[in-house]
Amino acid sequence: xxxxxLRQSYEKHVLLESQALASPFAQxxxxxxxxxxxxxxxxxxxxxxxxxxxxxxxxxxxxVKGFDERGFTFxxxxxxxxxLDLQAEPRASLLFFxxxxxxxxxxxxxxxxxxxxxxxxxxxxxxxxxxxxxxASRQSQPxxxxxxxxxxxxxxxxxxxxxxxxxxxxxxxxxxxxFEFWQGRPSRLHxxxxxxxxxxxxxxxxxxx
Numbered sequence: 001x002x003x004x005x006l007r008q009s010y011e012k013h014v015l016l017e018s019q020a021l022a023s024p025f026a027q028x029x030x031x032x033x034x035x036x037x038x039x040x041x042x043x044x045x046x047x048x049x050x051x052x053x054x055x056x057x058x059x060x061x062x063x064v065k066g067f068d069e070r071g072f073t074f075x076x077x078x079x080x081x082x083x084l085d086l087q088a089e090p091r092a093s094l095l096f097f098x099x100x101x102x103x104x105x106x107x108x109x110x111x112x113x114x115x116x117x118x119x120x121x122x123x124x125x126x127x128x129x130x131x132x133x134x135x136a137s138r139q140s141q142p143x144x145x146x147x148x149x150x151x152x153x154x155x156x157x158x159x160x161x162x163x164x165x166x167x168x169x170x171x172x173x174x175x176x177x178x179f180e181f182w183q184g185r186p187s188r189l190h191x192x193x194x195x196x197x198x199x200x201x202x203x204x205x206x207x208x209x
Contacts, residue, residue: 008184009186010102010183010184010185010186010190011102011184011185011186012101012102012184013101013102013103013183013184014183014185014191015181015183015191015193016191017193017204017206020181020193020204022201022202022204023069023202024176024179024181024195024202025067025068025069027179027181027195028067028105028107028179028181029067031098031101031103031105031181032067034101035098035101035103038098038100038101040098040099040100040101042063043096043098044063044064044065045061045062045063045096046061046062046063046064046072046074046094046095046096047059047060047061047094047095047097048060048061048062048074048082048092048093048094049092049093049094049095050081050082050085050086050089050092051085051089051091052081052084052085052088052089053088053089058081058082058085060082062074062076062082064094065122065171070173070175071109071173071174071175071176072094072107072173072174072176073114073118073171073172073173073174074171074172074174075119075122075123075169075170075171075172076139076169076170076172077134077137077138077139077140077166077168077169078113078168078169078170079138079139079140079168080139080140081139081140083139086111086172090110090111090112091108091109091110091111092108092109092111092174093106093107093108094106094107094108094174095107102183102184103181103182103183103184104182105179105180105181105182106179106180106182107174107176107178107179107180108176108177108178108179109174109175109176109177109178110174110175110177111172111173111174111175112172112173112175113170113171113172113173114170114171114172114173116170118171119165119169119170119171120165122171123165123169123170124165128161128163131163131165132152132155132156132159132163133152134163134165134166134169135151135155135159135163135166136148136151136152136154136155137151176197177196177197178194178195178196178197179194179195180192180193180194180195180207181193181194181195185209188209189209190209191206191209192206192207192208192209193205193206193207194206194207
């Protein structure tokens with residue numbers, strides 16, 4: 001079978017304006033809970049898209065570690081490629097894709113670092129190996145496997161199972177300015193509802209598929 005012949009018919013759900021909640025945060029929470037109930041693999045996995053100082057886009061999968069009306073929170077190395085991108089251009093886009101439910105959610109917004117105490121709290125909730133890994137990895141920098149393992153051993157010997165949070169590691173929060181909820185439909189006539197910030201409220205509009 002040719003790649004061009006691969007097709008999927010989307011027929012499971014609909015998304016009408018009459019069904020959409022007034023708050024995109026509430027709508028996201030509803031869909032997230034349904035993804036959990038459907039046992040979608042890693043429902044908190046999202047694509048994070050950034051651009052660097054030269055306008056070069058870059059995307060990768062990260063895990064959302066919290067969401068509420070303040071925004072969507074994730075953690076990483078501040079000196080990684082995404083960290084340097086966000087330092088140069090603090091705007092980004094998120095994409096959640098829940099294939100078993102034939103749904104995706106796109107979120108655009110501005111990004112800022114979370115408070116120190118929030119980064120500390122999450123860091124110390126992680127498994128010991130992950131905490132050491134945050135010290136061992138010079139994320140996005142060239143390294144051999146042997147060098148990485150040597151650094152891991154070095155920091156494990158230095159800190160044991162109680163490492164402090166590295167100063168180069170912590171959280172970011174994306175504050176949304178727009179959401180798009182996408183529901184697959186037959187004949188590629190998909191439902192696309194976009195929420196755009198309109199003062200303290202949100203305006204909902206349907207986009208052509």
